[in-house]
Amino acid sequence: MAATIITPSGTGAMEAGLVLDEEGSRFVVLTFKEPQGEPTLVTFTVPVFQNYVEHLVRTAKAANEDANWGIPG
Numbered sequence: 001m002a003a004t005i006i007t008p009s010g011t012g013a014m015e016a017g018l019v020l021d022e023e024g025s026r027f028v029v030l031t032f033k034e035p036q037g038e039p040t041l042v043t044f045t046v047p048v049f050q051n052y053v054e055h056l057v058r059t060a061k062a063a064n065e066d067a068n069w070g071i072p073g
Contacts, residue, residue, distance in 0.1 A: 006040050008032045019043075 008014050015031045028049040032040045044052060062068045 004040075006032045006034060008034055010035065 013033050015033075017029045017031070019027050019029055021027065026046050028044045028046060030042045030044070032042070034040075
């Protein structure tokens with residue numbers, strides 16, 4: 001399967017929301033909007049989303065260090 005690349009930009013390019021399904025399960029929904037593209041929705045269970053946020057925080061901190069940047073492959 002090919003990777004999907006999403007490049008949101010501009011105001012409202014990313015949104016988050018909380019939803020319940022028919023059985024009462026809780027999910028976090030992230031919506032990514034590309035210019036002139038259809039929105040892409042990604043759903044997470046709450047524990048997976050919380051781990052994802054922790055990972056994003058670590059990645060954001062690492063982005064400030066030049067040594068952490070490289071070319072994949």
